[in-house]
Every structure is written in structure tokens, then in C-alpha cells.
Amino acid sequence: MKLTTFFSTIFIIVNLISCSSNKTLTEQKSKSDSKNKTSIKISEINGESSDKAHLKSLDNEVYKIQKRKAYFADTLEIPESYYQLFIGKEFTNVYLKPGDNLFITLDANQFDETIKYVGKGAEENNYLAQKLLLKEKLNGRDKIMALYGLDENDFIKKWDSISNVLEQNFTSLNFKNKNFVQAEKKALKIDKAIGLLQYPNYHRYITQKKDFSVSNNFPDIKKMIDFNDESMLKIPGFTDLLEMYFTNEAINIAKEKKEYDPLMILQVINKQLYNKNIKERLVLKIAKQGINYTQNIKDYYNYFKQIVTDPKQQEPITKIYNNLKNVQPGSPSPDFTAYDINGKEYHLKDFAGKLLYIDLWATWCAPCRAEIPFLEKLKEEYKNKNITFLSISVWDQKDRWEKMVKSGKVKGWQLMSTDNKMDFLKKYVVTGIPRFILLDEQGKIINPNAPRPSNPLLKKLIDQHLK
Numbered sequence: 001m002k003l004t005t006f007f008s009t010i011f012i013i014v015n016l017i018s019c020s021s022n023k024t025l026t027e028q029k030s031k032s033d034s035k036n037k038t039s040i041k042i043s044e045i046n047g048e049s050s051d052k053a054h055l056k057s058l059d060n061e062v063y064k065i066q067k068r069k070a071y072f073a074d075t076l077e078i079p080e081s082y083y084q085l086f087i088g089k090e091f092t093n094v095y096l097k098p099g100d101n102l103f104i105t106l107d108a109n110q111f112d113e114t115i116k117y118v119g120k121g122a123e124e125n126n127y128l129a130q131k132l133l134l135k136e137k138l139n140g141r142d143k144i145m146a147l148y149g150l151d152e153n154d155f156i157k158k159w160d161s162i163s164n165v166l167e168q169n170f171t172s173l174n175f176k177n178k179n180f181v182q183a184e185k186k187a188l189k190i191d192k193a194i195g196l197l198q199y200p201n202y203h204r205y206i207t208q209k210k211d212f213s214v215s216n217n218f219p220d221i222k223k224m225i226d227f228n229d230e231s232m233l234k235i236p237g238f239t240d241l242l243e244m245y246f247t248n249e250a251i252n253i254a255k256e257k258k259e260y261d262p263l264m265i266l267q268v269i270n271k272q273l274y275n276k277n278i279k280e281r282l283v284l285k286i287a288k289q290g291i292n293y294t295q296n297i298k299d300y301y302n303y304f305k306q307i308v309t310d311p312k313q314q315e316p317i318t319k320i321y322n323n324l325k326n327v328q329p330g331s332p333s334p335d336f337t338a339y340d341i342n343g344k345e346y347h348l349k350d351f352a353g354k355l356l357y358i359d360l361w362a363t364w365c366a367p368c369r370a371e372i373p374f375l376e377k378l379k380e381e382y383k384n385k386n387i388t389f390l391s392i393s394v395w396d397q398k399d400r401w402e403k404m405v406k407s408g409k410v411k412g413w414q415l416m417s418t419d420n421k422m423d424f425l426k427k428y429v430v431t432g433i434p435r436f437i438l439l440d441e442q443g444k445i446i447n448p449n450a451p452r453p454s455n456p457l458l459k460k461l462i463d464q465h466l467k
Contacts, residue, residue, distance in 0.1 A: 037098075042072035042087060050088030055096075057083055058234060059281065080179060082187075082236050093132070093236065095124045095180060124180050127173060134169060138162045139195070148202035152214055155199055163192040183235060190237040193224050197244050221245060228275040242282050246272070262290035263300045270307055283307045287317045292429055293449050297324050323429050327448045333439050336424035338392050338415035341405050346415055348443050355387040355465055356443070357450065360425070360435040362396040363404050368434040372410060374453035379412050385466055386441070392417055394425060394433065440465060 042053050042065060053072040055063040058081065065072045080097035090111045100121030107114040112132055117125040139147055139162055150158060167188055175181050196219050204212045225232070225241065232238040249268045254260035265286055273279040287304050294300040301321045308314055327334065335348045348356075359375060361368035379389050393401045393416040405414045417424075428437065428448060438450040438461065446465055451458040 037075050037077055039073075039075045053085075053087050055083045055085055055094075056091075057081060058236065081234055082183070093128050095121075095128060095183075097121065097177070097179070123173070123175065124177065127170070127175075127184075131166065131169070134166065135191075138165060144202070145206055148199060149206045152199075152218060155203075156196075156219070159192070159195050159199075163188070163195070166191065186232060186235045187237065189224060190232075190235055190241055193221050194237060194241050194244065196224075197221055197241065197248070201248075227273060228278060230275055230277055233278060233281060239282055239285055242269075242273075242278075243286055246282075246286075261296075262286075262294045263296075263303060265290060266300070266303055266307065270303075280308050280310075280313065284313065284317070288320065289431060291317060291320055291324065292431060297321060297328070320429055323427065324448075327428050327445060329445050329447060331445050333437070333443050333445050334424050334427040336392065336417070336422065337419070338417045340415055341402055348439075351388050351390060352443060353441055355441060355446075355462065356439040357387060357389050357462070358437040358439070359389070359391040359453075360394050360430060360433050360437070361391060362393055362433060363400045364396065365433050371434055371453050376411060378453050378458070382462070387462060387466065388413060390415065394422060394430075438462070438465075441467075 051067070053065040053067070055065070055076070055078065057063070057078070063074075063076045063078060065074045065076075078096065081095070083094050083096055084091045085094045087108075090108070092112065092115055101119045102121045102125065103118045104125075105114075105116050112129070115129045117129070147158060148155065170184060170188060175184075199218075200212065200214050204210055221241075222245075225238075227242060227245075246265055246268050249272075250262075250264040251260065253264060253268070266283055269279060269282060269286075273282070283304060287300075287308075291297055291300050291304070301317065304317055305314060308317075333348060338346055340346065359371070361371075363369070375389065375391070382389075390413045391410060393414070396416065398416065398418065401416050404410060428435070434452065436450040436452060436458075437448055438446040440446055447461060451461060
């Protein structure tokens with residue numbers, strides 16, 4: 001444990017106060033107006049100062065908190081609700097309401113473990129901070145394998161036990177804020193439902209039982225949560241739950257049809273959800289990723305517009321669609337700049353004359369690393385063929401990448417982009433990794449979202465274009 005003098009302690013003052021506490025403001029603002037204002041002050045001491053701070057609502061509304069020399073301060077008009085409070089790269093969940101007056105302390109090096117609240121509104125937020133730690137203790141990352149490796153009946157018993165502990169912890173505190181009590185009861189139900197929903201996929205992965213499916217006695221998520229209850233949009237995790245549920249539904253349909261496309265998720269949502277606001281919010285969330293992976297962006301975009309009809313709401317997806325139109329099959333690929341372990345610079349032109357399979361990855365990315373054995377096998381299988389396999393590390397730490405390259409765990413062409421805002425990524429609208437791209441001998445796009453090395457369809461695609 002580090003000495004206190006080396007702690008990077010952040011003091012955050014969140015004041016949701018009436019103007020009567022400030023004579024100058026009282027003269028300018030009416031009491032009714034002041035009740036809707038949230039005053040926030042964030043002060044960092046004994047540590048590197050963050051350059052940004054903001055609140056983010058569940059509907060993705062961002063409330064920037066202005067930086068004023070050595071601290072952040074702003075006055076915002078926000079409704080009572082859950083929010084995420086971001087300070088630099090860290091964030092925590094908070095529940096804010098007009099009239100709160102919060103003083104928050106935390107050690108930036110142990111953000112979740114040390115955050116504490118005092119003042120009006122502290123009760124709800126200390127609970128949220130404590131709940132996070134309790135969840136980590138009960139079913140944290142170190143317990144995932146054991147928990148989801150259980151057979152169905154044992155898992156249900158264990159998950160019920162964990163959920164009961166969380167519920168009892170909540171009810172024992174006897175909160176007076178009725179709005180928070182109602183909201184948090186729903187939040188705990190969502191947490192329980194998400195855990196159940198994750199079980200089949202996690203269990204298949206952990207046990208390697210690829211054909212595993214739950215029995216008819218497994219809890220029905222739709223009986224636990226009303227998917228068309230619009231009030232649930234104010235609860236953390238609701239849209240995540242819906243996204244997981246409808247993605248699973250689409251995958252089940254794809255297994256029967258023996259083909260899959262992200263458009264199927266939108267089609268399932270459109271059939272099963274009837275609340276317009278929930279449907280639009282969910283589709284907007286999913287389309288930001290889905291349109292990147294569909295086989296026909298025009299069909300996907302047109303179907304999206306049938307669901308989300310407001311042109312203003314369509315704008316984020318329209319922007320992605322317009323960018324993606326420039327990187328479709330047959331179009332010249334955007335160029336890239338990347339470097340090998342010796343610092344030599346490379347561009348797309350340096351790989352002309354052969355098919356080029358580009359692997360965008362990072363050392364910290366578990367799904368990326370999972371593809372490495374399959375990729376290395378392909379390299380060996382096609383070593384005498386007219387194709388180059390090129391791995392480009394992105395959003396990575398140089399020392400970690402260099403260590404992995406030197407270890408010999410990754411072979412062949414290994415480059416790294418030191419520019420986290422790489423233009424190549426922007427033009428391909430890369431929002432997640434791993435991402436694979438297949439180009440022809442002239443640098444024209446064959447598939448901007450090529451199959452992963454672990455997918456048997458990749459070999460078929462490569463063989464179709466080898467000369």
C-alpha cells in the first residue's frame with residue numbers, strides 16, 4: 001500500500017442547492033428556477049490534473065463540467081436520475097437530484113475502492129459505491145469461470161443466492177427517497193436478469209459444450225422484465241439487457257437459416273418491441289456497431305430508417321453510413337502509416353502485388369489474442385501462396401507490443417500504429433477490435449469486414465480470390 005503522501009486524492013463537490021445559499025445568485029434567480037440547477041465543483045490535489053470532466057445521462061446526454069484553473073466547476077440543469085460521472089478516464093455511477101449537496105473524496109489510484117460521499121444525497125451514492133464492491137466480491141472476474149461453469153440447476157441456486165444478498169443489502173438501508181427505492185429495485189432485477197441471460201453463452205465457452213442449451217425450466221427473462229415498460233429506460237443496464245436478449249434471438253434464427261447478418265437483430269426488435277421510444281433508443285444503440293458488420297449497408301440503413309424516422313435522431317448512423325459507402329468492395333482502400341519494431345515506416349503501397357489480409361488488434365484485447373493461433377496456422381498454410389498476412393497493433397502500448405513481438409508468439413509482418421486517431425481507422429469506421437480486412441493485389445477492397453481466422457469462411461474467401 002502506498003504512503004498517504006503519494007496518494008492522488010480527488011475532492012469532488014457536487015452541490016444541488018437553492019439560490020438562497022448565495023446572495024448574489026438569489027438576486028438574479030428565482031427560487032423556483034434554482035431548484036432545477038445543479039452546481040458541481042471538482043478539485044484534484046496531489047495528483048496529475050485531469051483535463052476533462054462531465055456527467056453522462058442514460059440517454060447519452062453529455063453535461064460538460066467546465067475547467068477553471070485548478071478545478072472543474074459548472075452549474076447544470078438536470079433531472080433526478082442515475083448518471084455516470086467521468087473524471088479523466090475514470091468514471092463512477094451516481095444518483096443525483098435537485099437539492100443534493102455532495103462532498104466526494106477518492107484516491108485516483110484506487111478509484112472504485114476509495115470513493116466516499118458526505119452531505120445531502122450521500123446515502124444513495126455511498127450505497128451505489130458499496131454495491132459495486134459487493135458485486136465484485138460476490139461474482140467478480142476471478143469468480144466467472146467457477147460460477148458459469150456450474151450446471152444449470154446449481155447455477156440458478158447460486159445466482160439466486162447472490163441476487164438475494166444484493167437485495168437484502170439494499171432493503172436493510174431503508175432509503176427515504178421513494179423515487180430512488182423504486183428505481184433501484186428495478187436496477188437489481190435487471191442485474192439478476194443479465195446474469196441469467198449470460199449463462200448459456202458463458203457456459204458453452206467455459207465447458208466447450210458448443211451445443212449446450214438451457215432447459216425449459218430455466219427462468220424466462222421476459223417474465224422478469226417488461227421489455228415495453230418505458231420507465232425502464234431510466235434504469236442502468238436496461239438497454240444492455242435488451243441488446244443481449246435480441247442478439248441471442250437473432251443468432252438462434254441464424255442457426256436455423258444457416259446464415260447471419262446484424263440486420264436480423266433489427267428485424268427481431270421490430271417484431272417483438274412495440275414501445276416506440278424503447279425501440280428507437282435500442283436500435284440507435286445497436287446500429288452504431290451493427291452497420292459496420294452487415295453485408296449490405298444500404299439494406300441495413302434503409303431498415304434502420306424505417307424504425308428511427310426522425311432525421312435528427314438518424315444523424316449519427318447517417319454519418320457512419322456515408323463514411324462506410326467509401327470503403328465497400330471494389331473501392332480503393334485508404335492508406336495507412338505504421339511502423340515495424342525497428343521504427344521503419346510502411347504504407348499500403350509496400351504490400352502491393354499480393355492479396356492482403358489485415359488484422360487490427362492490440363495486446364490487451366482478449367478476443368484478438370484468441371485469434372492468434374488460428375492466424376498463425378493460416379500463415380503456415382498459405383506461406384507459398386500470393387497473400388500477405390499483416391497484423392497492425394492499434395490503441396496499444398508500445399512496450400507491451402514490442403515485448404510480444406520479441407517473444408515470438410506472433411510471427412510474420414507485425415506493425416504498430418502510434419497514432420490512436422489513425423485516419424485509416426476513421427475511414428473504415430473501426431469502433432472495435434479485432435477487425436479484419438481483405439484487399440486484392442491492387443489494394444482494392446474485397447471485404448471490409450472479412451471473417452476472422454477462426455471462421456472457416458475465411459479460407460473460402462481467400463481461395464476465391466487467389467490467382
